[in-house]
Amino acid sequence: xxxxxxxxxxxxxxxxxxxxxxxxxxxxxxxxxxxxxxxxxxxxxxxxxxxxxxxxxxxxxxxxxxxxxxxxxxxxxxxxxxxxxxxxxxxxxxxxxxxxxxxxxxxxxxxxxxxxxxxxxxxxxxxxxxxxxxxxxxxxxxxxxxxxxxxxxxxxxxxxxxxxxxxxxxxxxxxxxxxxxxxxxxxxxxxxxxxxxxxxxxxxxxxxxxxxxxxxxxxxxxxxxxxxxxxxxxxxxxxxxxxxxxxxxxxxxxxxxxxxxxxxxxxxxxxxxxxxxxxxxxxxxxxxxxxxxxxxxxxxxxxxxxxxxxxxxxxxxxxxxxxxxxxxxxxxxxxxxxxxxxxxxxxxxxxxxxxxxxxxxxxxxxxxxxxxxxxxxxxxxxxxxxxxxxxxxxxxxxxxxxxxxxxxxxxxxxxxxxxxxxxxxxxxxxxxxxxxxxxxxxxx
Numbered sequence: 111x112x113x114x115x116x117x118x119x120x121x122x123x124x125x126x127x128x129x130x131x132x133x134x135x136x137x138x139x140x141x142x143x144x145x146x147x148x149x150x151x152x153x154x155x156x157x158x159x160x161x162x163x164x165x166x167x168x169x170x171x172x173x174x175x176x177x178x179x180x181x182x183x184x185x186x187x188x189x190x191x192x193x194x195x196x197x198x199x200x201x202x203x204x205x206x207x208x209x210x211x212x213x214x215x216x217x218x219x220x221x222x223x224x225x226x227x228x229x230x231x232x233x234x235x236x237x238x239x240x241x242x243x244x245x246x247x248x249x250x251x252x253x254x255x256x257x258x259x260x261x262x263x264x265x266x267x268x269x270x271x272x273x274x275x276x277x278x279x280x281x282x283x284x285x286x287x288x289x290x291x292x293x294x295x296x297x298x299x300x301x302x303x304x305x306x307x308x309x310x311x312x313x314x315x316x317x318x319x320x321x322x323x324x325x326x327x328x329x330x331x332x333x334x335x336x337x338x339x340x341x342x343x344x345x346x347x348x349x350x351x352x353x354x355x356x357x358x359x360x361x362x363x364x365x366x367x368x369x370x371x372x373x374x375x376x377x378x379x380x381x382x383x384x385x386x387x388x389x390x391x392x393x394x395x396x397x398x399x400x401x402x403x404x405x406x407x408x409x410x411x412x413x414x415x416x417x418x419x420x421x422x423x424x425x426x427x428x429x430x431x432x433x434x435x436x437x438x439x440x441x442x443x444x445x446x447x448x449x450x451x452x453x454x455x456x457x458x459x460x461x462x463x464x465x466x467x468x469x470x471x472x473x474x475x476x477x478x479x480x481x482x483x484x485x486x487x488x489x490x491x492x493x494x495x496x497x498x499x500x501x502x503x504x505x506x507x508x509x510x511x512x513x514x515x516x517x518x519x520x521x522x523x524x525x526x527x528x529x530x531x532x533x534x535x536x537x538x539x540x541x542x543x544x545x546x547x548x549x550x551x552x553x554x
Contacts, residue, residue, distance in 0.1 A: 122149045133160055140164055143174045147440070158184060178207045245501060248492035252507040256514050263518040270521060273398045280403040281393075281468065283513035285310075285461035287406050287506055289480050290487035291413060292457030294505045295450040297488050299430045300497030301351070301358040303451060306458035306484055308370035309343055310477025313462025315373045318382030318472025329388045333463065340459025343369060344452030352448045366481075373474040380473040384466055392467030402464050413502040426450070431498030479530070486533050487512045512536075 116127050129145060142161065146154040161184055165171045175181050181188055182205045190198040190213040198213035264270045289306050296303045313336045321332035343365060350361035394401045417423035428436040429443040436443050458480075465476050491508025493500030512533065519529050 122153065125149055126153060129157060129160070133164060137169065139170045139172070141172045141174070144176060144440075145173075146175075146177070146180065178210055181205070181210070182207070246503060249501065249504040249507045252491065252504070252511055256507070256511050259511075259514055259518060263514075263521060266518075267521040270518070275517070275521075277395070277398040277400065279513055279517050281400040282517065283510055284400060284402040284406045285464040285468075286480065286483055286487060286513055287410065287509035288457050288461040288464070289484040290491075290505050290509045291406075291410065291502065292454030293484040294488050294491075294493055294500060294502065295426065296358075296454050297485070297493050297495060298426050298497055298500050299447055299450055300495075301447070301450070302362065302485065303347065303454045304359070304362040304481055305343060305347065305365040305369055306454065306461075307477040307479070307481035308366050308373055309340060309455060309458040310462040310465055310480050311474050312369050312373040312376070312477075313339060313459050314466040314469070314476045315377035315382075315472040315474055317384055317388070317463065317466040318377060321384045321388040321466075322382065324385050324387050326387065328385060329391060332384075332388060332466075336459045336463050337456060340455040340457075340462075341452065343459075344455030345448075347451040347455065348448035351451065352444050370474075377472040377474050380469075380471060380475075382472045384470055389467055389470060392464055407506070410502050410506045417502055427498055479533075482530070482533055483512055486536055490536060 116124055119127065125145075125148065133140070140161075145161070146157050149157070158180075161171060161173070165186075173181065173184055182202070185205065186202045188200045188202065188205050188210060189196050190200065190210055192213075200209055200213070260270060269275050289310070293303060293306065316335050316339060317332045320335050321328050347358075347362055347365055350356045350364070351358050354361075392402060396404065417426065425436075425441050425446045428439070428441050429446045433443050436446075458477075461480070462477065466472065469476060487508040488500070488505055489495060489508070490511055491500065491504035491506070493505060515532065515536070516529060519532065524532075
C-alpha cells in the first residue's frame, strides 16, 4: 500500500521505489549505476523501457554497468575504462562483448608490458614476492619462536620432544585452533565473540547425555545436537548484533551468561561417560598423530586458500576494513557479519565435541579458558583487532604457540592460575605490538 514503510520492503522493491522516485521528475541528466542488479526479469524490462523513454525525451543518460549485454542493448556509445582513463570508444551499433572485453584486456596488457619494460627483471620479481612474504612474515617469525620455546623447554624437561608429548600437544591444540578459526572470522570484521567458551561447556554437557550408548546412532545424535546448539547460538548472536544493532561485546556477553547457565543446569558438576564409539571416532590416531589435528590443519589450508583466492576473503577483508566502502561496491556486510558469528559458534560446537572426547565426560567448566585462549591465538597470529587484516595460517601458528606455551608451563610445574596471567599478558603484548607498528606506519 501507499502507507508501507520503504525500509520494510525487500531489496528489489526498495530499488523500484528509488528508481520510480528519481525518474518521475524532469532532470536534464540521469546517472544509473547497475540499475537492474538484484531485480527480477520483468522488472529489468520495465527499467530498460524507462531508461529508453528518458533518453528519447531529451535527457542525457549515463549508464555504468557490469552487465555487458545491458550496455550493448541500451547504449548509443560505450566508453571502456582501464586504469582510470578511457581506452576505447565503441559505437552502440558496433558494440559486442568481444570488442568491450578485448579493449579492456589489451589496455591492461599494454600497461603491464610498459611497466615491465621500464624496470629491471629483478625489481619485478621482488615486487611480486614482497606482498606474499609480508603476508606470512608474522607466521614465519612465530614458528621460529615456537621452535625456540620448544628447545628452551627441552632443557628443563627432556620429555618435551618425546613422541607422546608432541602427540598430546597436537590433540590439545586441535580444539583451540578450531575455535580460533571461528574467532578469526569475527575479529577480522572488527568484532568479538565471548560466548565460545560456555558453548564448548554446553556441548560437552549435552554430549554426556546423548552419546552414552554404543553405536553410530547415539554418536550422530550427539553431533547433530552439538551443531544444532552452535547454529542456534550463532543465529542469536547474529540477530542481536546485526539486526538489533547491539554492540558485539554486550551481545556476546549476554549469550555467554545464558549459555553458561544452560550448561550448569544440564550438568551442574562434572559427570557422565560418553560411549567408546564416540571416543574411538573423535580420539583416533594415525600413528602418533591425532586425526582431529590433521582435519583441523586441512581446514586451515582450505580457509587460507579461500581467503587468498575466493570471494570469501574479499568480503571478509572488505567488510572488516570499511563497511561503507564495502556497501558501495555491493558487499552485503550484514550477511557477511551474520555468517561470521554463525560460523564461529559452529566451530566452537565442533571443538566441544573434541573436548568431550578428550575428557570422556561432561563438564560445565570445560570451555572456561577457551574464550581468552582463542582471542589470544588470533591476536598473537597477527590479526588486527580493528578488523581487515590477518591470515588463517597466522591464526594456526598463534594457536600452536598458545598450546606449546601451556604445555611448557605444565612441564615446568607452573600453577594453572599463573598460566591465566601468562595468557592475558601475551594477549596484551600482541595487541600493543600491533598498535605500535600501526602508529609507526602512519607516522611514516
